[in-house]
Amino acid sequence: MKRLVEADFCSRNTVALARSLIGKHLVVDTDGERGAFVITETEAYDGPEDLACHASKGRTKRTETLFGPPGCWYVYLCYGVHEMLNLVTGPVDYPAAILIRGLGEVSGPGRLTKHLGIDRRFNARTASVETGMWVEDRGSRPNEADIETTPRIGVDYAGDDWANRPYRFVLKA
DNA sequence: TAAGTGATCTCT
DNA sequence: GAGATCACTTAA
Numbered sequence: 001m002k003r004l005v006e007a008d009f010c011s012r013n014t015v016a017l018a019r020s021l022i023g024k025h026l027v028v029d030t031d032g033e034r035g036a037f038v039i040t041e042t043e044a045y046d047g048p049e050d051l052a053c054h055a056s057k058g059r060t061k062r063t064e065t066l067f068g069p070p071g072c073w074y075v076y077l078c079y080g081v082h083e084m085l086n087l088v089t090g091p092v093d094y095p096a097a098i099l100i101r102g103l104g105e106v107s108g109p110g111r112l113t114k115h116l117g118i119d120r121r122f123n124a125r126t127a128s129v130e131t132g133m134w135v136e137d138r139g140s141r142p143n144e145a146d147i148e149t150t151p152r153i154g155v156d157y158a159g160d161d162w163a164n165r166p167y168r169f170v171l172k173a
Numbered sequence: 174t175a176a177g178t179g180a181t182c183t184c185t
Numbered sequence: 186g187a188g189a190t191c192a193c194t195t196a197a
Contacts, residue, residue: 043192045192052192053192054192057182058182060181060182061181061182062180062181062182076180076181076192077178077179077180077181078180078191078192078193079177079178079179079191079192079193079194080177080178080179080180080191081177081178081179081193081194082178082192082193082194084192084193086192099192101192108193108194109192109193110193110194111193111194152192153192153193154191154192154193155192157190157191158192
């Protein structure tokens, strides 16, 4: 078992990182209650040129976290209701992140955060034991053939080119 | 299929 | 300050 730290996420190849997160475990330890969940669905948001990535519209107060060091959580509110959980990747000043959309028993990014009790307090925090939420590699690798690759969800506004890119990874049941 | 929801960003 | 936008969910 290995806890993934900053160095594991500093690769510029966000798409490959997103794929490699499938089958790893998200561990939450808040209020003395610990839970570990298999990551089954991720999406890559890669760089300033990715029109689906928040940072493509420039560096702002909200997206500041995306430009920060890798291995941090980026949590933000969407549609006024749902908190989204992302893991920042790439070197400092390179805006990229992986959206965690699904865990073993939870499907849907909004439900996921609600289920785990995650909110914007985690934004810009490092993924570590100290902050109560991190990622672990428990050794078991899913079969490559069981990882499905599809375009991302809900990003039609980004234009055909970016909306159709195969940046989403799902572990088949 | 449509509407609810509120932070954020881009104009004034 | 006002208006548009939005990486979703739920109930019908």
